[in-house]
Every structure is written in structure tokens, then in C-alpha cells.
Amino acid sequence: MCCLYIKPTKNIQNILSVLSFLLVVNVILLFSVNGNAQTLMSGVNLDPGTIVSENMLQVTGSTTFTLSNGIKVHYKFADKNKNDVQFKAISYGGFSLIKDCDFATAQVLSKVMPFFGLGDYSKTDLPKILAGKTANTSIHISNLTESISGSSITKDVETLLQMIHLHFVKPRFDADAYQVLMKHIDNDIIKRSHTINEKINDSITTTLYGNNNPKQRLFNHDFVKEVSYDKLKAVYKERFNNAADFEFFIVGDIQKSVLRTLLEQYIASIPTNDVKEMWQDNSEPWLQDTIDKDIPLKIEVAKSSVRIGYKKAMAYSLKNELIAKALGDILRLRFTENLREEVGGTYGLSIQASMLKRPLEQVSLQIAFDCNPDNVQQFISMASQEIKKITNGIIAQTDLDKTKANFLKERKLQENYNSYDMSLLINYFREGYNMNAPKNFKDLVNAITAKDLQSFAKALIKDSKSYEIVFSEGVDDR
Known part of the structure; x- marks a missing residue:
């Protein structure tokens, strides 16, 4: 529930999305005719391992398999979604262990790798080999972790685990595909450099972190020049070189007896070593x-865009995380009523309060809205007044009750899906708490009071770091 990390700046996230568009299947492989799954493993010499221990945990309803190569797999049968199996492997490290000179390459890695294919097969040939199979995998690197995710229908779990094996043992790199992809990126950078949202995101990044911060970059031609094919291979192999440093999770509609054999064949056969990694604190301060x-x-539509933010060091707890979320939701209710209904003239409103756990324990509040240029100062003043009301204890009980009811309703809906059980296992084994225990959610939600919100808001605002950035019609000198 709770990893704090410095996300890639919004402009980088937006520009990377074009890669997903260019990747026709977006790493998801859905096929329709029969084929031989074993051909996917051509050129791979499998040396099956064994399951050396099997421990059941009643509190989560899961089983942990320890394999002969040191990998641990946490498994839970779940058929809330019939014919659905989900996979996740997570390891600490991520961008926090990447050298500055390789940072740009690491940022694009997860979007570029699908263009190369997998194992012996290019992106074009892979669908032919996997005809008749429904399985997908993807890799991801965040500030503090690297991970492999995947899913399949029940009959194709073997294909899913074969793909996982290949991600560790035989990833594919394609120099020709890389060259084509980089040309597309260069063209898209030119187009996006003229969009107002990109200009706003760039300006926020440079205002908060400066023009040359190695971890908070603008996605421009200078950024792309630092990406190289050789670096892509090196960074991938560095981040995904030891499967035993990953924690594996499998949840879904597959019987344990079937899974055991597949784990020994495809996961226990992955070569591993004893090297374990941990994330480092590479958080970047504001200027x-x-x-x-x-x-x-220079804005075509007559509007101004306002961005307001606060952040403050604060001890993490599940209680504080829920109070932070409640604070954001209640502020959104108040802003929506006042800014849209009473005053009018807003074009968009976004409010988010979050409690972060790592690498720094910290709470943050971010407010964004667009409005008529004539109303900017009035709306900023109203935003400040709504926050001040909460710090003074002026909180409508109806707003609090509605927010708490929504929390409970959302959780009830989440429990109807296999993905909830995946979160249950990840939070239990990696974050150390049981999502199902009332004391860790239901009791905490019901116990939230107006006084809790007041105290939390006071602590957040007092001596906090903050920004207020207003984008208005004018001469763009960049």
C-alpha cells in the first residue's frame, strides 16, 4: 500500500505512452489458433529443479514454495475471476541503484523491451509461435523496485511461466528494431514540444528541481541522446540478473498440484546467485x-492553470495513510461545491493527498485546477480557506461520513476480484500486515474523526515545504 518513490516526471510519462501506442499488442499476447507452446523454449536447455519446502499460511490462505535455486513463490488459489491467473515478481533496487549516466536508458527500458520480442523470436514472429495461447508479460522499473508482471487463462499457465523463464534467462535485444523505435521517439518529441500540457509539465519540473537535475529530467532530444542500445542491454541484465532476489507471487484459478510441476520445470530451473540488493535513498529535494x-x-484557450503543493516529513502508518486519503477526498468535495457551483468558471480540478512510506516517510497534498484568468487569485484564496477550515476543525460530519462510507464500499468491491488476493499476499509478505484483519482497515476507517483530520492537516501545513505555480496567458520565452 505504501511505497514512496520519485516517479518519472509527467512529461516523461506522457512521452513514453507513445511507445505503448506503437507497440500494437502492448506486450499483451492474445492469440486464437492452436500451436506448440514448447517451441517458445527453443534454444533453452532446461535443467528442472525441485521444491524443497512447502509452507501453508492460514491467515492468508496461501502456500509458500521454496525452490532449489532459492526462489520463493507465494501462491493462492482464487477463482473470483474464473479462468484467470495473475503473476508478479518484485525485487528492490530500481532506479535508486542506477548510475546517473544510465538513468535515461533505464527510464525507457520497460517501454522499449517489448519491441524486441522474447527468446529466439522477434516481435513479429512471437505471435506466430504463441498462436492459440492467451498469456501476457511485462517488465517495469520504478524508483525503488524492478518487477515482472503477467497473466494468463488457466490452461496457458505453462506458457506464462515459460515467458517468465525467458525474461530472466533469454531476453531478446534487436538492434534494427531499436533504430526504428528511436526515430519514432525523435519525431514525437518535436510534436509534443508544442503542446501546452508538456510545456506546463516541463516548467513544473524545472521550477521544483532545476534545469540539470540528474533524476528529474525533461524528455527532450538531450535526454534521448543519452539512451543507447548497449546501455539498454547492460541495464536490463543488471536489474534482472538474479531471480532469487525477486519475490514471486501467483494468484488465481490454478490448482496447486498442477502448479507444483510447472514451478519445478520453469522457475526452479532459472540459474540464480546469492546476491541480494536493497534500494537506496536517492530522493531529490526541491530548489x-x-x-x-x-x-x-502562450495558451490558445483563455484560461490559467494553477498548481499548489505541500509536503512534510511524517511518520508512516496505515492510520495516517487513510487519514491522508480522507483529507484529499474531503477537500475535493468542498472545492467541487465551492469552486464549481458557487463561483463557477473552473475547467478542471484534481486533488490528491497521500502518505508515503519509502524512501522517506512523508505526507503530500497536491491541488491542480484550470480557471478563467480573472478568477485565479479568488480561487487560490478559496483553496487556502478550505484548508484553513479543516485545520481549525470546521469539518462537515456529512462529508466525513460520506468519505468513510466510500472507503468501505470500495474495499468491498475490490474483494470480489483475484487482484485483491494478489494485493493481500504482496502486502503481507513485503509490507508486513494482513489486509483482511479489521484492525488494519475497517476499524481504522470507522475510527477516523474530525479531530484526526484537523490534527493531521495542522501537522501537514505547519512548517511544510510548498509551491504555488500559476500559468497564465503571456509571452512564452522558451
């Missing part, structure tokens, strides 16, 4: 503790 800036931009 100043308080930032107040007006930025002129």
Missing part, C-alpha cells in the same frame, strides 16, 4: 522550501 511563481505561457 527551495517555499516556491511562488507566475509563469507566462
